[in-house]
Amino acid sequence: MFEHLQDQPADKILALMSAYRADPRNGKIDLGVGVYKNAEGKTPVMRAIKAAERRLVEEQETKSYTGLAGDPAFAAAMGALVLGDAVARDRVAAIATPGGTGAVRMGFEVARMANPDVTVRVSAPTWPNHNSILKFMKLPFKEYRYFDEATGGVDFDGMLQDLAGAKAGDLVLLHGCCHNPTGANLTPDQIDEVIAVMDGRGLVPMVDIAYQGFGDGLDADAAVTRRLATAFDNCLIAASCSKNFGVYRERTGILMAVSADAAEAGTTQQTLDYLNRQTYSFPPDHGARCVTMILTDPALRADWEAELEEVRTGMLALRQQLADELRQRTNSDRFDFVARHRGMFSRLGLSPDQVESLRADHAIYMVGDSRINIAGLNRDTVPVLAKAIAQVLGA
Numbered sequence: 001m002f003e004h005l006q007d008q009p010a011d012k013i014l015a016l017m018s019a020y021r022a023d024p025r026n027g028k029i030d031l032g033v034g035v036y037k038n039a040e041g042k043t044p045v046m047r048a049i050k051a052a053e054r055r056l057v058e059e060q061e062t063k064s065y066t067g068l069a070g071d072p073a074f075a076a077a078m079g080a081l082v083l084g085d086a087v088a089r090d091r092v093a094a095i096a097t098p099g100g101t102g103a104v105r106m107g108f109e110v111a112r113m114a115n116p117d118v119t120v121r122v123s124a125p126t127w128p129n130h131n132s133i134l135k136f137m138k139l140p141f142k143e144y145r146y147f148d149e150a151t152g153g154v155d156f157d158g159m160l161q162d163l164a165g166a167k168a169g170d171l172v173l174l175h176g177c178c179h180n181p182t183g184a185n186l187t188p189d190q191i192d193e194v195i196a197v198m199d200g201r202g203l204v205p206m207v208d209i210a211y212q213g214f215g216d217g218l219d220a221d222a223a224v225t226r227r228l229a230t231a232f233d234n235c236l237i238a239a240s241c242s243k244n245f246g247v248y249r250e251r252t253g254i255l256m257a258v259s260a261d262a263a264e265a266g267t268t269q270q271t272l273d274y275l276n277r278q279t280y281s282f283p284p285d286h287g288a289r290c291v292t293m294i295l296t297d298p299a300l301r302a303d304w305e306a307e308l309e310e311v312r313t314g315m316l317a318l319r320q321q322l323a324d325e326l327r328q329r330t331n332s333d334r335f336d337f338v339a340r341h342r343g344m345f346s347r348l349g350l351s352p353d354q355v356e357s358l359r360a361d362h363a364i365y366m367v368g369d370s371r372i373n374i375a376g377l378n379r380d381t382v383p384v385l386a387k388a389i390a391q392v393l394g395a
């Protein structure tokens, strides 16, 4: 039977990871996959995670199954982290999932079960795997305008126009913060306008929040998600712990589904449990248990927040340094948006040929659409990147 299989299109982010690893050049710079790296280029296990793991080894008495939804304490802790007190707890159904990607997939699944005619509205551009999963699921999707290449900001009028043309019941996928791949984000006032248009059209929000704490801080980064969850009867939220807890390979995420009331939440919860059961039975627990321990233990939490804050402010400093270097090297303000963007990524607006010559001539790896991972830089490599960009631009 396998003779009928066909090669699948390569995931461009993962293909770039392999190409970087295979490159023998000294001084190569990896600005590809969205993994945090410190100034030494390492992705360390966060201190609080190490402490939680040690405690787990000592104290955990069983590895028997959790519930289908995962540990309820994880759902409570993540609900508080992401939603704060924006919605009543009894309106929120939730399942632990293998990473944020698992939550995204389950979110699409439950949306289709609830509305077989749903079309998913995704930002242009969005994380490529959003579109890839939707294609695989044969779930119709359409893009709404989002990124303005000319300014490096949000094409807000285009976005509102496209959302106003969506059909009632469509699911609008929004990034909670730190838009991937562009780095350009909506302001709080803009999100209110988006809500008004969506409400007028009868659209349903789904938020992918994978970088809480990487932009403007834990609460500020949750503001868009909280506003959306408050404004609508129904809202799906896919949250990832991969980045802000640094537990990438532990596959730790959660799907939350805000329902109109407690009764509806009961049925939604059963549906989510069912979806987990059909897909992988019980979700992974190790990462989720460590995250729960950190969020509920004041000392561990304080240490985690402090380390996360170092990560966040470190990336902001690199952004400012890069914007300054580029201003000087290119003698223009073309790249000033780099300092205004938030999160791990910025889309620089270079052509595919320019991206390719950065790779071929300078051993600098970025995604083909010119997305860079700011955390792949350090104080010493920022000038190297800026000089190389100026060179490929002929500036």
Ligand code: LMR
Pocket: 013, 032, 033, 034, 035, 127, 129, 180
């Ligand atoms: C990214 O966008 O680079 C990350 O979210 C990692 C991934 O899985 O693509």
